[in-house]
Amino acid sequence: MSQDASNAAGRGSRLARADGSLGARGLLSVMIERGIEFGLLLAALASVAVTLGIVFVLVRESAPFFAHVSLGEFLFGTEWTPLFSDPKYGIGPLLSGTFVTTTIALCVAMPAGTIVAIWLSEYAPHRIREMVKPVLELISAVPTVVFGYFALTVVTPMLQSVLARINVDLPTFNMLGPGIVMGIMIVPYVSSLSEDAMRAVPMLLREGSYALGAGRLTTALRVVFPAALSGIGAAYTLAMSRAVGETMIVAIAAGQKPTLTANPLESAATVTAYIVQVAGGDVPHGSIGYQSIFAAGLALFVVTLGFNLVGAALRRRFRQAY
Amino acid sequence: MVIGSPALMHAQPRDASADHRHGPDAPDAAMPAQASIKAQVKDFSFYYGQFQAVKNVSMTIREHKVTALIGPSGCGKTTLLRCFNRMHDLYPNTRYAGEIRLLPDGFNIVDRRVNPIEMRMRISMVFQKPNPFPKSIFENVAYGLRLRGVSSRSELAGRVEHALRGAALWEEVKDRLKKPGFDLSGGQQQRLCIARALAVDPEMILFDEPTSALDPIATAKIEELVHELKGRVTILIVTHNMQQAARVSDETAFMYLGELIEMDRTSKIFQNPSKQLTEQYITGHFG
Ligand SMILES: Nc1ncnc2c1ncn2[C@@H]1O[C@H](COP(=O)(O)OP(=O)(O)OP(=O)(O)O)[C@@H](O)[C@H]1O
Ligand SMILES: [Mg+2]
Numbered sequence: 001m002s003q004d005a006s007n008a009a010g011r012g013s014r015l016a017r018a019d020g021s022l023g024a025r026g027l028l029s030v031m032i033e034r035g036i037e038f039g040l041l042l043a044a045l046a047s048v049a050v051t052l053g054i055v056f057v058l059v060r061e062s063a064p065f066f067a068h069v070s071l072g073e074f075l076f077g078t079e080w081t082p083l084f085s086d087p088k089y090g091i092g093p094l095l096s097g098t099f100v101t102t103t104i105a106l107c108v109a110m111p112a113g114t115i116v117a118i119w120l121s122e123y124a125p126h127r128i129r130e131m132v133k134p135v136l137e138l139i140s141a142v143p144t145v146v147f148g149y150f151a152l153t154v155v156t157p158m159l160q161s162v163l164a165r166i167n168v169d170l171p172t173f174n175m176l177g178p179g180i181v182m183g184i185m186i187v188p189y190v191s192s193l194s195e196d197a198m199r200a201v202p203m204l205l206r207e208g209s210y211a212l213g214a215g216r217l218t219t220a221l222r223v224v225f226p227a228a229l230s231g232i233g234a235a236y237t238l239a240m241s242r243a244v245g246e247t248m249i250v251a252i253a254a255g256q257k258p259t260l261t262a263n264p265l266e267s268a269a270t271v272t273a274y275i276v277q278v279a280g281g282d283v284p285h286g287s288i289g290y291q292s293i294f295a296a297g298l299a300l301f302v303v304t305l306g307f308n309l310v311g312a313a314l315r316r317r318f319r320q321a322y
Numbered sequence: 323m324v325i326g327s328p329a330l331m332h333a334q335p336r337d338a339s340a341d342h343r344h345g346p347d348a349p350d351a352a353m354p355a356q357a358s359i360k361a362q363v364k365d366f367s368f369y370y371g372q373f374q375a376v377k378n379v380s381m382t383i384r385e386h387k388v389t390a391l392i393g394p395s396g397c398g399k400t401t402l403l404r405c406f407n408r409m410h411d412l413y414p415n416t417r418y419a420g421e422i423r424l425l426p427d428g429f430n431i432v433d434r435r436v437n438p439i440e441m442r443m444r445i446s447m448v449f450q451k452p453n454p455f456p457k458s459i460f461e462n463v464a465y466g467l468r469l470r471g472v473s474s475r476s477e478l479a480g481r482v483e484h485a486l487r488g489a490a491l492w493e494e495v496k497d498r499l500k501k502p503g504f505d506l507s508g509g510q511q512q513r514l515c516i517a518r519a520l521a522v523d524p525e526m527i528l529f530d531e532p533t534s535a536l537d538p539i540a541t542a543k544i545e546e547l548v549h550e551l552k553g554r555v556t557i558l559i560v561t562h563n564m565q566q567a568a569r570v571s572d573e574t575a576f577m578y579l580g581e582l583i584e585m586d587r588t589s590k591i592f593q594n595p596s597k598q599l600t601e602q603y604i605t606g607h608f609g
Contacts, residue, residue, distance in 0.1 A: 126414075203412075208453040208515070211407055212466040212522065213443040222465070227456040 058301060061294035065089075068288050074295065080258040080274070082292040083283065089292065091299050093258035097268035098300070101179045101250050104264055105243040108183025110236055113190025114225075117232075120191065121198040122220040133195075136188040144185070148252030151181040156253065163265075173255025173267035182249050186239045193238065197231020198224050230315045237311035244304055247272035271300040359425050360385035360526060360556040361406070366420035366432070368398075368405055375401040377580040378420070383526075383573075385425075388548060388557040390571035390588065392564060394603065398580040399560040400450075403528050406431060406558060407445045408438045424525075443470065446519035447528040451535055452511035454503030454518075459486075459495050462503045462514055466522040485521035488550075489513045490543055509540025516547060527551070529559040533566065545570050564604060568592050576600045 066074070069089040077090020116136070120129050156177035160170045170176070201224050209219040225232070247270075255267030256277050269277070275293045283289045361383040368376035375398045383389050391399040401410075408431065410416040418432035424441070431441055446466075454462050463482040464472075472478055482499075486492040491513040495506070503514055512532060519527055529548070533541040548557060548570045561567050567574055568588060575585040576599075584597045595601045 202453075204449060204451060204453045205455065207409055207412065207447075208449065208455065208518075209465070210412060211409065211442060211447040211449075212518065213439050213469050214465075215439055218469065223455050229456075 055301070058294055058298040061291060062298050064286075065288060065291040065295040068291075069295075074299075078260050080269075082289045083278070087289070089295075090260075091271075091296060093260040094269060094271045094274050094296055095299065095303065096260050096262060097175065097250070097254065097258065097270040097273070098244055098303075100175050100262060100264055100268065101182060101246075101254065101270055102240060102243040104176060104179025105182035105186055105246075106236075106240060108180055109186035109190050109239050109243070112183070113187045113235070113239070114194055114232070116187065116191035117194035117198060117235075118220050118225070121195045122216060122224060133192065136191060140185060140188045142185070144246065144248040145252070147181050147185055148178070148249040151178040151249055151253035155181055168265065170265055171255075171267055173253065173257075174265050175250070175254050175268050176264040178249045178253040179264060181253070182243055182246050185246075185249070186242050189242055190235045190239045193235035194228070194232045197228035197235065200231065201227040233311060233315040237308060237315075240307060240311075241304055244300065244307075245272060247276050251276055271296050358385045359383070361425060361431075362421070362423045364421040364423070366402075366405070366418070366422055368401055368410070369417040369419070370401075371415045375580055376405070379577075379582040381575055381582055381585050383556060383558060385556050386553050387572040388552045388559060388570055389573045389575065390567035391558065391560045391575050391577060392562075392567050392603075393577035393583075395562070397577045399577055400530055401580075402577070403530055403558060403560050406526070406528050407442050407447055408432060409447070411438055443522070444524060445526045445528065446522060446524035448512070448515050448519050448530070448532045450531045452508060452515050454506070454511050454514050457503060458500050459503050459506070459514060460499040463517045463521050466518060470522060481521055482517075485517040486514075488520045488547075489517035490547055491517055507540075509536045509543065512536060512540065512544060513547070516544070520551075524555060526556040526558065529557065531560050531562060534562065541566075564592070576603060578603070 073089055074091055076092070077088055078092055079088035079090050080093045081088045120132065124132065152172070156170065156172060156174065159174075159177055159180075163170045198220075205223055205227055206219055209223045214222070250270045251273035254269065254273065256269045256273060257267050258269045258274065259266055261268060274296055278290065278293045359382055363379055363381045363383070366376060366379045367374055377398075379402065391403060393399055404410055405418060405422060408418075410418070420432070422431040423429065424431055424444070429436055455465060457465070460482055463485050464478050467478055467481055472481065483492060483496075486495060491510060494510060495501075495514075498505075503511065506514060512535070516532070533544050536544070545566060548559065551557060552572070559567075559571065571588045573585065574588045574591040576583045576591065576595075576597075578599055584591065584595060584600045586596070591600060592604055595604065
């Protein structure tokens with residue numbers, strides 16, 4: 001620390017000597033720089049502290065729950081009915097709801113977002129790009145309640161009429177509709193970050209590809225995309241976290257009935273939908289039913305953390321420098 | 323550019339004398355005066371927006387020879403070179419005027435009606451900085467082949483090996499063809515890019531200061547490669563280093579402020595240039 005400071009001071013005075021005057025200004029700029037560094041450190045520490053605080057609250061609040069419910073039942077039980085007179089505490093049904101809706105959302109958002117990103121970065125003329133990007137970002141500014149009702153009143157009926165033709169019956173509350181709408185909502189997250197990553201790929205790499213006789217699409221898919229893979233991976237990871245954490249859309253349009261199923265045509269509840277349902281209901285604080293939302297939150301946290309770690313590891317594995 | 327020019331000034335007197343010691347005049351003198359023509363540049367100009375970077379250049383590129391483009395920084399060497407495969411098409415507000423005819427077909431490369439992809443299939447380019455793709459060594463070399471529809475494994479393997487041998491890289495990489503091209507050293511990366519350019523059997527290869535980022539040993543290897551290639555491929559090479567121009571080229575074109583001042587046999591340019599400007603440049607008494 002002190003060595004740092006003296007280095008910085010030395011740099012400052014050398015600067016001052018180089019322009020032949022103003023030693024005081026050199027000192028001032030060093031002080032400002034130290035101040036900024038300290039501010040940045042505080043900001044970084046604050047985000048770590050908040051995360052730790054969340055973990056702490058989750059663990060503390062779910063402790064009474066786990067004193068009452070065995071870990072085995074929590075992990076392997078197939079029913080989640082904490083508010084019934086005969087309560088069951090298997091987290092599986094909630095997690096399956098989260099998994100299914102997240103998977104549907106990613107199936108929509110990853111391809112669509114990537115295609116939009118490729119178009120924006122490799123095809124769109126500058127002026128059009130600058131017009132399209134804010135419009136796309138507007139999508140993620142729409143309140144999720146609106147998306148929830150969009151799923152319930154527009155997308156699900158459309159899916160119902162399509163599926164009816166092949167004699168498939170889609171209930172009003174299902175996971176498919178909200179999953180798709182969630183995917184649409186996430187597209188800008190994927191496209192915006194992926195586009196940044198692709199535009200950061202040096203022109204020299206594209207020139208190398210064109211010079212060998214490649215066209216735009218080949219260059220985009222076989223050179224730019226792989227070169228930007230680490231950034232695109234980050235975009236996918238963010239999209240997934242966003243989908244896992246999404247609450248309102250599924251709470252509104254997927255029904256609130258925890259069901260252990262992988263079938264997107266069934267209604268189900270996700271972890272977050274359950275949490276908001278209980279938190280907004282009249283379950284007495286301190287009851288096991290109330291504490292169960294912290295246990296569910298903790299489970300979600302662990303799962304998301306796991307996915308993020310896997311994503312980070314994959315990105316490190318495929319990292320390409322250019 | 324600022325850093326480059328003092329070094330350039332420094333190098334020039336040595337360049338000129340080096341040329342006198344072992345210039346390429348001996349083999350030149352033995353060659354027939356006329357080789358067939360690969361490209362004919364006529365009244366050619368190029369514009370970045372309003373700025374005319376290449377001014378009314380006419381020149382003849384001989385087939386299976388090495389033609390060097392020299393001249394002070396900013397004179398338009400790179401710009402002219404990049405017209406030969408229309409790299410400028412990738413950027414807005416660029417304009418070509420005049421002709422660069424590729425022979426024997428005789429079509430005008432810079433004519434908008436000419437499909438740049440078809441034309442680039444016949445003309446390869448090696449850039450100033452090595453730019454391997456984010457792929458394995460093998461896939462880097464196979465890239466151009468795949469674009470040309472080669473998909474049989476054995477054919478790919480054979481042609482990749484041949485190209486890597488041609489670029490004097492095979493022995494160094496044959497055990498790690500699956501490793502990323504980025505893992506190679508700078509000089510190896512540049513030879514990888516040469517292999518990539520060679521693999522597609524081009525009629526012409528454009529080199530833009532291919533050794534400016536390399537150490538003397540890597541530079542010597544690449545110069546040797548250029549030497550081996552001529553006789554089979556037409557080579558156009560931009561260089562700042564006049565020793566290099568003298569060592570590797572048969573013909574030299576001297577450019578200044580976007581104009582072609584003089585073009586002749588390399589030995590003639592370096593020993594007995596006809597224009598005063600050329601003489602001043604190659605002897606380092608410039609400006
Ligand atoms: N993209 C561009 N837009 C506008 N002007 C440009 C652009 N690229 C180059 N120029 C200008 O065109 C002229 C020729 O540049 P060019 O890069 O061809 O020079 P060069 O002879 O290759 O120089 P060097 O030896 O430094 O590489 C210069 O005046 C340069 O400023
Ligand atoms: Mg140049």
